[in-house]
Amino acid sequence: MPAARYGHAMGPTILVIEDDDAIAAGLVRVLHSQGYEARRVAAGLPALAAITDAVQLVLLDLGLPDIDGIDVCRRLRGARPDLAIVILTARDAELDIVAGLDAGADDYLVKPFRLPELLARVRAHLRRAVPASGDASPAAVLQVAGVRIDAAARRVHRDEQELTLRPKEFDLLALLAAEAGRVVTRERIMRDVWDTDWMGSTKTLDNHILTLRSKLGDGAISTLRGIGYRLET
Ligand code: CA
Secondary structure (H helix, E strand, C coil), X not given: CCHHHHCCCCCCEEEEECCCHHHHHHHHHHHXXXXXXXXXXXXXXXXXXXXXXXXXXXXXXXXXXXXXXXHHHHHHHHHCCCCEEEEEECCCCHHHHHHHHHCCCCEEEECCXXXXXXXXXXXXXXXXXXXXXXXXXXXXXXXXXXXXXXXXXXXXXXXXXEEXXXXXXXXXXXXXXXXXXXXXXXXXXXXXXXXXXXXXXXXXXXXXXXXXXXXHCCCCXXXXXXXXXXXXX
16 A cells, blocks of 8 residues: 555545445546545445544445445444435435435435536535535624534534534535525525435435424424425524
């Protein structure tokens, strides 16, 4: 291993959990080409053992040879609330996707996906998971809807109690808070939080609104049916 791989210039670490050798090799190759540190494991149990604090994002195939990918997802989320988890499904399996999101995944890609799309998602998740140090924006603490949001530290407190938010839940809350009292359309949320114009399925958004509501308390987020959401001041 070249020593440089462990130097300060090392990119974010991504764990690829995929049993298909050809797909895994392609993923690792393209991630390396973009400067990411990428490692691959071919099954679920080794994946659970390979999750260290250095890993910031996982690409998780749901169809694994040893244990259920959904179970892997749930256990990864339990161990690492801050980890970005993107599930890969073999086909447009709505039930797998919903189960994966319920198990704590932040996002999903349906195979076969295009590599530029994969890289766009990876960039978006890592940008949010790892804010560059030293670029904290001023006056980044917002007090709204009974919660205190520290954008630079990516921490949220409610009644002096810190809330554990998944990366995308934080981004969603930050967006709604920036527009508190006003409606934010579903289109804008998909674009700003998920970097996509694709509205074919917004189950990811629905799921995040649901969990955010349970954490913020009743009445914090209003639904404007067919339009969007509003964080109440
Ligand atoms: Ca598989």
